[in-house]
Amino acid sequence: ETGVTQTPRHLVMGMTNKKSLKCEQHLGHNAMYWYKQSAKKPLELMFVYNFKEQTENNSVPSRFSPECPNSSHLFLHLHTLQPEDSALYLCASSPGTGATEAFFGQGTRLTVV
Amino acid sequence: SQKIEQNSEALNIQEGKTATLTCNYTNYSPAYLQWYRQDPGRGPVFLLLIRENEKEKRKERLKVTFDTTLKQSLFHITASQPADSATYLCALDVVGDDKIIFGKGTRLHILP
Numbered sequence: 433e434t435g436v437t438q439t440p441r442h443l444v445m446g447m448t449n450k451k452s453l454k455c456e457q458h459l460g461h462n463a464m465y466w467y468k469q470s471a472k473k474p475l476e477l478m479f480v481y482n483f484k485e486q487t488e489n490n491s492v493p494s495r496f497s498p499e500c501p502n503s504s505h506l507f508l509h510l511h512t513l514q515p516e517d518s519a520l521y522l523c524a525s526s527p528g529t530g531a532t533e534a535f536f537g538q539g540t541r542l543t544v545v
Numbered sequence: 546s547q548k549i550e551q552n553s554e555a556l557n558i559q560e561g562k563t564a565t566l567t568c569n570y571t572n573y574s575p576a577y578l579q580w581y582r583q584d585p586g587r588g589p590v591f592l593l594l595i596r597e598n599e600k601e602k603r604k605e606r607l608k609v610t611f612d613t614t615l616k617q618s619l620f621h622i623t624a625s626q627p628a629d630s631a632t633y634l635c636a637l638d639v640v641g642d643d644k645i646i647f648g649k650g651t652r653l654h655i656l657p
Contacts, residue, residue, distance in 0.1 A: 434590065465644075474549070475589075475634070475647040488644055522588050530638070533579065534645070536588030 435459045438537035453540045455506040455523030463529045464506040469520040513544045547572045549648035557654045566620040566651045568635030574613040575637035580620050583632045625655045
């Protein structure tokens with residue numbers, strides 16, 4: 433276990449649903465990230481939070497909405513997704529941004545039908 | 546923009562041999578470069594970080610090199626074992642930005 437927990441592990445949702453992904457870390461890290469991993473593509477950074485402030489939004493569509501209520505929790509709210517949004521969504525944390533290793537959760541396998 | 550290329554999508558190596566994976570980048574040299582291991586259905590796990598002023602880093606059977614002239618990092622696993630079979634990801638920082646970017650990864654199969 434890396435110390436980063438993601439729930440749920442699997443999610444199937446319709447295109448009109450609203451759902452949320454949750455990420456939790458108790459490593460004392462200040463930076464948290466959302467990544468998307470699709471088949472045959474590199475990990476794509478979606479959002480970065482540093483000390484609860486969003487410092488990066490990598491041109492992500494507004495149907496994905498992140499929330500970081502405190503430095504231990506990160507959410508990704510999903511609304512009116514498309515089938516092409518089906519992917520593995522990974523949360524990661526690190527002590528800070530910069531030259532430090534990232535600790536990843538197990539991911540949420542999302543299927544949009 | 547910076548691009549990362551990892552040598553091949555899949556690599557088969559005989560058990561006991563040294564596996565060598567390649568990571569090339571196209572533009573500026575990053576301040577540091579990282580290697581991760583990812584097993585199916587799981588998140589990546591950090592292995593090694595090497596800084597631009599370091600030529601080589603070792604950890605047990607793993608060795609990473611960083612050549613800023615060639616814009617390349619090599620990742621070696623010596624005395625490879627079937628348990629080393631996984632996807633290995635190269636990642637580097639984006640200068641002046643709060644993020645790192647990943648390559649597509651190389652799927653390594655160690656054949657018994």
